[in-house]
Amino acid sequence: MPAEIPANSVGLVATQTFTHRKPFLLQCGVSLPGFKLCYETYGTLNAARSNAVLICHALSGHHHAAGFNSMDDAKPGWWDTCIGPGKPIDTNHFFVVSLNNLGGCNGSTGPLSVNPASGAAYGPDFPTVVVRDWVNSQVLLAEHLGVETFAAVIGGSLGGMQAIQWAIDFPDRVHAAVVIAAAAKLSAQNIAFNEIARQAIASDANFLDGRYSDGVIPEKGLGLARMIGHVTYLSDDGMREKFGRELKSGNPQDLQKSADIEFQVESYLRHQGQAFSRHFDANTYILMTKALDYFDPASEYADNLVDALAPVQAKFLVVSFTTDWRFSVERSKEIVDALIAARKNVASAVITSEHGHDSFLLPLPRYVEVLRSFLGRIHADVNGGSQT
Amino acid sequence: MPAEIPANSVGLVATQTFTHRKPFLLQCGVSLPGFKLCYETYGTLNAARSNAVLICHALSGHHHAAGFNSMDDAKPGWWDTCIGPGKPIDTNHFFVVSLNNLGGCNGSTGPLSVNPASGAAYGPDFPTVVVRDWVNSQVLLAEHLGVETFAAVIGGSLGGMQAIQWAIDFPDRVHAAVVIAAAAKLSAQNIAFNEIARQAIASDANFLDGRYSDGVIPEKGLGLARMIGHVTYLSDDGMREKFGRELKSGNPQDLQKSADIEFQVESYLRHQGQAFSRHFDANTYILMTKALDYFDPASEYADNLVDALAPVQAKFLVVSFTTDWRFSVERSKEIVDALIAARKNVASAVITSEHGHDSFLLPLPRYVEVLRSFLGRIHADVNGGSQT
Numbered sequence: 014m015p016a017e018i019p020a021n022s023v024g025l026v027a028t029q030t031f032t033h034r035k036p037f038l039l040q041c042g043v044s045l046p047g048f049k050l051c052y053e054t055y056g057t058l059n060a061a062r063s064n065a066v067l068i069c070h071a072l073s074g075h076h077h078a079a080g081f082n083s084m085d086d087a088k089p090g091w092w093d094t095c096i097g098p099g100k101p102i103d104t105n106h107f108f109v110v111s112l113n114n115l116g117g118c119n120g121s122t123g124p125l126s127v128n129p130a131s132g133a134a135y136g137p138d139f140p141t142v143v144v145r146d147w148v149n150s151q152v153l154l155a156e157h158l159g160v161e162t163f164a165a166v167i168g169g170s171l172g173g174m175q176a177i178q179w180a181i182d183f184p185d186r187v188h189a190a191v192v193i194a195a196a197a198k199l200s201a202q203n204i205a206f207n208e209i210a211r212q213a214i215a216s217d218a219n220f221l222d223g224r225y226s227d228g229v230i231p232e233k234g235l236g237l238a239r240m241i242g243h244v245t246y247l248s249d250d251g252m253r254e255k256f257g258r259e260l261k262s263g264n265p266q267d268l269q270k271s272a273d274i275e276f277q278v279e280s281y282l283r284h285q286g287q288a289f290s291r292h293f294d295a296n297t298y299i300l301m302t303k304a305l306d307y308f309d310p311a312s313e314y315a316d317n318l319v320d321a322l323a324p325v326q327a328k329f330l331v332v333s334f335t336t337d338w339r340f341s342v343e344r345s346k347e348i349v350d351a352l353i354a355a356r357k358n359v360a361s362a363v364i365t366s367e368h369g370h371d372s373f374l375l376p377l378p379r380y381v382e383v384l385r386s387f388l389g390r391i392h393a394d395v396n397g398g399s400q401t
Numbered sequence: 402m403p404a405e406i407p408a409n410s411v412g413l414v415a416t417q418t419f420t421h422r423k424p425f426l427l428q429c430g431v432s433l434p435g436f437k438l439c440y441e442t443y444g445t446l447n448a449a450r451s452n453a454v455l456i457c458h459a460l461s462g463h464h465h466a467a468g469f470n471s472m473d474d475a476k477p478g479w480w481d482t483c484i485g486p487g488k489p490i491d492t493n494h495f496f497v498v499s500l501n502n503l504g505g506c507n508g509s510t511g512p513l514s515v516n517p518a519s520g521a522a523y524g525p526d527f528p529t530v531v532v533r534d535w536v537n538s539q540v541l542l543a544e545h546l547g548v549e550t551f552a553a554v555i556g557g558s559l560g561g562m563q564a565i566q567w568a569i570d571f572p573d574r575v576h577a578a579v580v581i582a583a584a585a586k587l588s589a590q591n592i593a594f595n596e597i598a599r600q601a602i603a604s605d606a607n608f609l610d611g612r613y614s615d616g617v618i619p620e621k622g623l624g625l626a627r628m629i630g631h632v633t634y635l636s637d638d639g640m641r642e643k644f645g646r647e648l649k650s651g652n653p654q655d656l657q658k659s660a661d662i663e664f665q666v667e668s669y670l671r672h673q674g675q676a677f678s679r680h681f682d683a684n685t686y687i688l689m690t691k692a693l694d695y696f697d698p699a700s701e702y703a704d705n706l707v708d709a710l711a712p713v714q715a716k717f718l719v720v721s722f723t724t725d726w727r728f729s730v731e732r733s734k735e736i737v738d739a740l741i742a743a744r745k746n747v748a749s750a751v752i753t754s755e756h757g758h759d760s761f762l763l764p765l766p767r768y769v770e771v772l773r774s775f776l777g778r779i780h781a782d783v784n785g786g787s788q789t
Contacts, residue, residue: 201640201666205632208667209625212674216621218606233604237597241629244593249726252589276694278589279596286600308662309646338637338726369643 022089023080023104028120031112031157037150043140046129050154051076051120052112055096056104058159063395065160066388067151068092068104068111069175070166072242073293075119078111079104094376098341101384106392107164108271112298115150116142116301118294124223125294137223144171144308148178152186163387166327169193169373170340171301174308177348181310184326189391191384193332194373196344197318197351198309204340205352206245207302210238213390214295223296235295236286243285248336248369252278313396318351325352328394329359330387332380334372360387409485410477411443411468411492416508419545425538431528434517438542439464439508440500440628443484444492446547451783453548454490454776455539456480456499457556460630461681462691463507466499467492482764489772494780495552500650502536504530504637504689506682512611513682525611525684532559532696536566540574550574552783553776554715557581557761558728559689562696565736569698572714577779579772581720582761584732585706586697593729594633595690598626602683609683621678623683624674631673636757637725639665706739713740716782717747718775720768722760 028051037045053076058065068078069092079096081089096102113121113199116139124139131138155163166176166187173195175352180190194215217234221227244252256278296316314320329352333345342363362383366372372380406412416439425433441464446453456466458479467484469477484490484497501509504527512527519526543551554575561583568578569731587595605622607613632640644666702708717740721733730751740747750771754760760768 037645198646200637201644201646201664202632202635202637204664205628205640205666205670206645208664208670209628209632212621212628212671213601213604213625216601216625217604233600237601237604237625240593240600244590244597249588249590249592249729252593256589258586258589258592276589276592276596278593282593282596283600341637 018081021099021166022093023097026053026077026080026082026090026345028053028076028082030120031154033150033153039140039146040143041141045122045140048115048122048150049120049126050112050115050122050150050182050246052154053077053079053090054158055079055109055111057108058108061395062159062161063164064107064392065155065158065163066107066109067155067163067166067179068096068102068109069147069151069166070111070114071168071170071172072305073289073298074172075117076111076113076121077119087170094374095381096385101388102167102382103385103388103392107388108160110154110158110160112151112154114142114147116297116304118297121377123294124296125298135296136225139146139296141303141307142300143304144174144178145182147175147304148182151175151179152183155186162188165189165191165391167191167193167309168195170195171305171308174305177311178308180325180327180329181321184324186264187327189330189387190327191330191332191387192345192348194334194337194340194345194370195348196340197311197348200344204306206241206339207306210241210302211299213237213241213269214299217295219400220295223299225295230290231295232287234289235293235298236283237292238298239289239293240282240286243282245339246370247339248367250336251367251369254367256281318347319354322351322355322357325355325357327358328391329357330383331359331361332364332373332383333362334364334366334369334380336367337370337372339370402775406469409487410481411485413472414441414443414465414468414470416441416464416470418508419542419565421538421541425541427528427534428531429529433510433528435487436503436538437508437514438500438503438510438538440498440542440674441465441467441478442546443467443497443499444495446496449783450547450549451552452780453543453546453551454497455543455554455567456484456490456497457535457539457554458499458502459556459558459560460693461677461686462560463505464499464501464509465507467497471498472696474724480762482762483769486671489769489776490555491773491780492536495776496548498542498546498548500539500542502530502535504685504692506685512688513681514685523684524613527684527688529691529695531692532562532566533570535563535692537571539563540571549713550576553577553579553779555579555581556583558583558758559693559696559714562693566696566698568713568715568717569709572712575715577718577775578713578715578781579718579720579765579775580733580736582722582725582728582733582758583736584728585699585736587694588732592694594629594727595694597631598690599687601625601629602687605683608683611687613683618678619683620675620678623678623681624671626686627677627681628670628674631670633727634728634758636755638724639755639757640709644669705710706735707742709741710739710745713743713745715746716779717745717749718763718771719747719749720752720771721750721755722752722768724755725758725760729756
């Protein structure tokens with residue numbers, strides 16, 4: 014709980030809901046009878062409606078990106094370090110929109126929602142959703158908010174993939190795309206880690222092919238999936254710094270009770286896994302990892318990413334982190350090189366960090382300054398050159 | 402099945418058993434009433450008994466390292482590429498001993514063995530075994546075979562840790578230690594991956610705290626553990642080469658059936674996991690990963706590896722592979738640097754390979770030549786300088 018709201022916070026924010034009441038055709042061919050998206054906004058849309066910024070979330074993210082929903086909140090939104098008055102995504106300048114994606118489990122239509130056709134929750138029958146579906150649904154949200162063009166679409170990891178897809182599919186509606194710790198497509202290793210996470214969930218006796226009930230969820234399987242994610246989103250160096258080989262308690266010579274927790278890192282992982290599985294839905298986790306696996310805009314252009322990026326008009330900022338091995342610097346370089354080959358406007362930065370993929374959520378000084386500088390220029394652009 | 406035994410094979414070999422009939426005190430303080438070790442030997446012990454080589458196996462290894470146990474065998478032993486007449490571990494020169502370690506599940510005393518105290522299988526009650534216990538049991542096997550001093554103790558990964566421990570604990574009984582793709586201790590990340598593997602096994606509803614029966618084993622959990630190992634023992638580049646993003650079958654646009662196998666790598670992993678869990682014991686897997694985690698010879702010397710290595714007399718060869726990220730080049734460098742600081746005789750090689758940790762099992766030309774060259778010199782040493 015914040016004793017008082019910090020001055021550079023967006024403050025107390027309320028979650029809003031956008032309801033689309035018409036059929037919505039997904040890329041898989043299934044049509045949803047309609048959908049609901051939960052979202053929050055921070056800052057004010059200007060009269061020219063030119064200062065809107067869309068925040069796209071990653072695998073386990075949601076709409077609550079900044080500020081507090083109540084004075085009882087222990088922590089602010091997941092990207093509060095970067096969104097707020099005077100912060101890099103400056104709410105004194107921008108009207109920031111953050112949503113929970115279709116298929117999510119934080120209030121937007123997804124596996125936990127009631128399927129009107131059956132009267133029961135969709136569960137595993139929720140149709141496959143891909144990044145393009147999210148972009149299409151975000152277009153409808155933008156129209157609902159009166160936003161024709163986003164000053165920037167911004168995201169890390171899976172969120173960065175959405176920014177790329179926006180710039181390809183709606184080139185005249187994205188002034189800038191900020192792609193952080195992402196890739197133009199996953200590597201086989203990355204798909205393999207996602208597959209193991211899905212297998213961990215599917216192997217849980219409580220999963221029941223996704224037809225688990227509220228009370229009996231595949232907590233162990235989802236916890237394992239989270240542990241795998243957690244270890245692979247950190248770097249070896251970062252883990253050494255954080256845990257070393259510290260024993261949690263007791264005598265290291267007391268080796269008999271091998272089933273007990275002994276290393277700090279073990280205890281930490283178990284806690285992370287358990288905490289996560291109590292507030293996230295397993296079917297959504299599977300859906301989100303599949304969306305990651307399927308993302309591959311070049312596949313429609315004979316695997317030529319340069320051709321796929323041909324329609325792009327947006328200015329790009331591509332950021333990666335030295336120790337991120339799931340979305341490595343090389344993967345970001347591929348995006349940058351393809352944008353250059355396609356003669357697009359692209360800035361890029363490789364940030365030295367020991368925190369692996371999770372770096373994109375941290376207020377690393379150089380990273381924050383790169384965002385601040387780029388978005389300052391974008392703000393000047395959309396304000397006709399005046400730095401208000 | 403070999404149509405005929407290749408000329409450079411050790412040929413048909415029979416598994417032998419060494420039974421130690423006296424109490425054996427483990428580092429954890431528990432005393433086993435005795436134990437049995439399965440082993441094989443290749444080549445002939447010379448009259449001076451100076452040409453014996455010990456092969457120490459890794460996490461999921463066993464005693465059958467070379468040749469064939471029957472003409473029906475589909476494949477030779479796990480290190481047949483390196484052990485045989487004219488091969489780097491040349492059975493024309495060396496008497497090679499390969500065993501299944503204590504706690505294993507391939508015939509040596511372990512969790513599957515009957516506990517004389519209860520009349521039932523040890524299962525999860527099998528005491529914790531550490532690398533030093535293995536070395537102590539290997540000393541007894543050596544004495545049984547009439548081997549006072551090994552010309553070389555050789556191992557990859559967990560096997561390399563045994564070679565290090567041999568050189569520290571029995572300096573006058575090891576002429577050379579060959580440490581391949583190993584580390585002087587695991588990193589937090591490495592411990593974390595082992596912990597996730599153990600949690601995957603423990604989370605399986607069939608695990609029953611290790612008291613599963615022959616018929617109902619924790620197949621899914623052990624399969625998951627193997628998948629995690631498999632992905633992390635390969636490199637990102639190696640997986641790209643092997644699988645890319647190839648779809649197994651069907652139309653990539655047919656995204657509705659998201660539960661189906663789609664990428665080649667997914668199908669491969671599931672197969673690997675299932676095959677492994679049918680022939681390996683889950684309690685042994687847990688025991689072996691704990692032995693990896695606990696290995697840390699410097700811990701007895703205030704974390705000073707140089708001090709820990711002070712007793713060493715053996716000539717060392719330390720080999721690592723460029724894309725091995727679980728036992729990285731840096732970890733091998735730590736061993737080499739400590740040996741240099743301790744003024745020991747050490748040769749080392751970093752082998753360029755795209756196959757990650759699994760490289761140590763592959764016949765990569767430069768790797769094979771490094772082993773051949775080093776062991777040729779060791780053979781000359783133990784034969785009084787004559788290259789017979």
